[in-house]
Amino acid sequence: MVLIKSNTNLKQMKLNWHNRYKEMKSRLGLTNSDIADITGNSADSVKSVTQPNKDIPRWLKLAIVIYERLSEQNN
Numbered sequence: 001m002v003l004i005k006s007n008t009n010l011k012q013m014k015l016n017w018h019n020r021y022k023e024m025k026s027r028l029g030l031t032n033s034d035i036a037d038i039t040g041n042s043a044d045s046v047k048s049v050t051q052p053n054k055d056i057p058r059w060l061k062l063a064i065v066i067y068e069r070l071s072e073q074n075n
Helices: 007-028 032-039 043-049 058-074
Strands: none
Touching: 007 058, 032 043
């Protein structure tokens, strides 16, 4: 079964990932430079791939989900 999502829903989903990313970054006290050091990218590259008008990369979605699940377990 294929679900068709409207452009509005897709934009909300993207924004949701971006909000989740910002929350994770804030709670962990990370900067783009910190994430760049961890991933081997430049801080500008991290800034570029996490712009709200772009899809969050799959590797970052994985990091967000892992962070959220671990956070839930610790509460």
